[in-house]
Amino acid sequence: MTQTDTAAAPRMIAISSGKGGVGKSTVTANIAVAMAEAGLRVGIVDADIYGPSIPGMLGIETQAKPQMAPNGMVTPAQGHGVKVISMAMLSNDDAPAILRGPMVTKYLQMFVRQVDWGPLDVLLLDLPPGTGDIQLTLAQAFPLSGAVVVSTPQDVSLKIARRGLRMMEQVKVPILGVIENMSGFTCPTCQTVTHIFHDGGGEAIAKELGVAFLGKVPLDPAVVDSGDDGAPLVKAAPNSPAALAYRQIAASLMGDTGPTGGLVTPFAWTLADGTGKPASVPATGAGPDRLITLESDAAGLILGWGDGREQRLSPRDLRIACRCASCRDEVTGKRLLDPEIVPLDIAITRIWSVGNYALGLSFSDGHDTGIYTFTQLHGLQGAEVEDV
Known part of the structure; x- marks a missing residue:
């Protein structure tokens, strides 16, 4: 995908969070697979340079380094119908990415512009937590179609998520909605729902800020096993409440074209x-x-x-x-x-x-x-x- 190929450019959606530990990468992987199952051509840029996790969740072998296409661009890996590029494919499992800001920017530019994505409908950007250099680089360098903010119902998480929403608003990235992850645990025996991190916080903050509430994803122990096994929950347990929630969120994002108007970018x-x-x-x-x-x-x-x-x-x-x-x-x-x-x-x-x-x-x-x-x-x- 080149900078001049705007006619065929995919919708670029950033999946963000104000803080770590809210399950953002798990949400990204499952949404991507749900979109691919629905017939879309989907790619993921694992933009968390310092803590990449997408390849493992999609069962992509990171020991084999990415290959070069005949046109000199990098060939992305593929898992469960989703194309992926990640720092995990360029370094050993236990090798830390010790990089200053300019090098991080260089890798992000390469992950989008120098990868032979082929035809894509949607390119998801799995961002690291926070509102720092990586988020600003992507907002400045690429015409993002919108951003999704993932949070838990916990008050601390919601307050920090609000900052992430405000940051995206300041750089004119449309907010496509809020996802409340880990919204409640359903006992597999008695079906009693326990709201470990409170209840309804994600929906309340979406209403307060005037953005869409995309849905709740309940806690499910199978998420851990499926992620470790490289099989996203929408594949491993397709009829589970969490998998159904992922599909509903994916359907909402597929139907959301975002705001219209404005010059076609980049130029x-x-x-x-x-x-x-x-x-x-x-x-x-x-x-x-x-x-x-x-x-x-x-x-x-x-x-x-x-x-x-x-x-x-x-x-x-x-x-x-x-x-x-x-x-x-x-x-x-x-x-x-x-x-x-x-x-x-x-x-x-x-x-x-x-x-x-x-x-x-x-x-x-x-x-x-x-x-x-x-x-x-x-x-x-x-x-x-x-x-x-």
């Missing part, structure tokens, strides 16, 4: 020759700060928004508005860039998408490290097109 537009220019799209379903058109003329950029507003911003104003660490103090927000040194005739040379929420701009003075969020751009005081 990289070189203004000198016009290559890579994004096509405009209808505003149907787009939010007020959703960018739907992007044009350029001698006076600057012309941005069209989901609320019907058209705005012209000059290259010099955009250069001065840059909020990167070289232009603004990261702690105080004080401007470090002296506007007097910005040339009057500065030009924008290249524009590229940053996830679903921002633009990157390269200027004729060589500056190219700023990220301009749609919210920031929408709030800039440029000239309204109708007044120009």
Whole structure:
């Protein structure tokens, strides 16, 4: 899957959690297999670089290293009809991944862009817990269709899950819903349900934040055995309550196309020759700060928004508005860039998408490290097109 292959690009869904130990990878593996059973072509990127577990849950042998396809790309492994790439396939079982941020970013880019996925309908990204560098890298580098947040009903877990939801909202990744895992234990003898981690917390937080509640997955001792054996519960115990819950959640995600509207991403537009220019799209379903058109003329950029507003911003104003660490103090927000040194005739040379929420701009003075969020751009005081 290449960056220019947007027409055939799969829906990319991030499966996230605020904290570890909530069963996120188990949920990911079972949802993926349920989708594959329903006829979808499914892949999983095991984005938990430091603690990969997806291959083991799908019975994929990690001793054999990934092969190279004739086109020079990596061939993913496959288990239960699901294609997988994972750090576990590139290192020994007991070898820790001792990597700094830039190397983690490199591996994540490789796992998506340099793997010969073939035709896919859905690509699930099994994220590590938290709201750190990996989550931000994926949100910035790829056009995520949405994110799912997994939590237990425990109050502590729910509070941290709320932070994960807010993080995804800030980078404009649509929240597809909340999954409450380990929602209750049903005694196999008397069928009494015991709510070990409280009850109904996931549904309550989904309602509070205005997102969908995708369902509850009950505790099932068979989950442990099936995961250790490399056979997901939807295969090992297809009629169990947990397996039925996984299938229901998978069906909900398959039918959820997410919000519409907005430029098709990713794109990289070189203004000198016009290559890579994004096509405009209808505003149907787009939010007020959703960018739907992007044009350029001698006076600057012309941005069209989901609320019907058209705005012209000059290259010099955009250069001065840059909020990167070289232009603004990261702690105080004080401007470090002296506007007097910005040339009057500065030009924008290249524009590229940053996830679903921002633009990157390269200027004729060589500056190219700023990220301009749609919210920031929408709030800039440029000239309204109708007044120009």
